[in-house]
Amino acid sequence: MKMTKSTKKVLLFMSSPYGRWGRIIVGSVMIVSAVLTGGIALIMLPFGALMIFTGTMNLCPMGPMYRQPLKGDKIIANMQTYQLK
Numbered sequence: 001m002k003m004t005k006s007t008k009k010v011l012l013f014m015s016s017p018y019g020r021w022g023r024i025i026v027g028s029v030m031i032v033s034a035v036l037t038g039g040i041a042l043i044m045l046p047f048g049a050l051m052i053f054t055g056t057m058n059l060c061p062m063g064p065m066y067r068q069p070l071k072g073d074k075i076i077a078n079m080q081t082y083q084l085k
Contacts, residue, residue, distance in 0.1 A: 003066050012079050014062055015072035020055045027051030 001007075013019045030048030034041045054061055058072040068075045 001065050007066060008079060011060065011062055011066060011068065011075055015058075015060045015075040015079075019060075020058060020072065023051045023055035027055065 014023075027048040027050070030044045030051065034044040034048065053059075059070050060068075060072045060075055061070075063070050063072075063075050068078055
């Protein structure tokens with residue numbers, strides 16, 4: 001995929017501590033709502049667990065889509081020198 005100014009901003013945000021905490025909170029909300037609702041909503045459980053895992057391990061799943069590393073701190077280091085064409 002092509003890197004634009006907006007995708008660069010999203011990658012930087014998702015790799016930052018705010019993005020990590022956002023993924024952890026949204027994942028927790030997904031798990032709680034799936035358990036409370038039950039039924040077909042239980043499909044959200046693995047996605048919520050994945051969001052919590054990536055947030056706690058400082059992994060950014062969007063990084064490899066834009067030819068960036070998976071680790072958040074490495075993405076931030078690369079983006080400081082990355083030049084858009």
